[in-house]
Amino acid sequence: MVLHPVNVEVSESAENTNPAETDEAYESWVRFLISQTRDTAKYPLLFKENMNYGFRRNLWALKPFAIVIVVVSLIGSYFYYFRATGTFNPVLFPSSYLVNLIILLVALTFWLFIVSPRWVESIAYSYGQRLLETVESIE
Structure with a gap:
C-alpha cells in the first residue's frame, strides 16, 4: 500500500493564508518521498x-x-x-x-x-x- 501525501495547493498565497496546512503538506510530501526512496x-x-x-x-x-x-x-x-x-x-x-x-x-x-x-x-x-x-x- 502506497501512502500518498495530502493534496493541498502549495503556493505563496496558500502559505500566507494558512501556513499550518501548507507545512502539513510539505511534511506529508517529505514522508512520502522518504518512504519511496528506501532502496x-x-x-x-x-x-x-x-x-x-x-x-x-x-x-x-x-x-x-x-x-x-x-x-x-x-x-x-x-x-x-x-x-x-x-x-x-x-x-x-x-x-x-x-x-x-x-x-x-x-x-x-x-x-x-x-x-x-x-x-x-x-x-x-x-x-x-x-x-x-x-x-x-x-x-
Missing part, C-alpha cells in the same frame, strides 16, 4: 547523503562529551609526564608528550570549531536536495 541500490547517492547527515548529527550530539574527554586527556597527560620527569617544564618532556599534545590540540580544535550547527545544517540541505531530485524517478 539503497536504486538511490545510492541519497543513501550516502543520509549517512553523512546522520554521522554529523551524531557528532554534534557528542560534542560536549568529546570536549570534556579531550580536556581531561590533556590535563591527565600533562600530570602523567610531570610524574615521569619530575618537573612542570615542557622543554624537558619527551617528544612522545609533544606528539600527544599536538594530537589532542588538533582534536580539541576540531570539536570546538568544526563541529557546529552550521556544519550539520550544510549536509542536511544537501540531503534534502538529493531527496527532492528523486521526485521524477518515483513511479
Whole structure:
C-alpha cells in the first residue's frame, strides 16, 4: 500500500493564508518521498547523503562529551609526564608528550570549531536536495 501525501495547493498565497496546512503538506510530501526512496541500490547517492547527515548529527550530539574527554586527556597527560620527569617544564618532556599534545590540540580544535550547527545544517540541505531530485524517478 502506497501512502500518498495530502493534496493541498502549495503556493505563496496558500502559505500566507494558512501556513499550518501548507507545512502539513510539505511534511506529508517529505514522508512520502522518504518512504519511496528506501532502496539503497536504486538511490545510492541519497543513501550516502543520509549517512553523512546522520554521522554529523551524531557528532554534534557528542560534542560536549568529546570536549570534556579531550580536556581531561590533556590535563591527565600533562600530570602523567610531570610524574615521569619530575618537573612542570615542557622543554624537558619527551617528544612522545609533544606528539600527544599536538594530537589532542588538533582534536580539541576540531570539536570546538568544526563541529557546529552550521556544519550539520550544510549536509542536511544537501540531503534534502538529493531527496527532492528523486521526485521524477518515483513511479
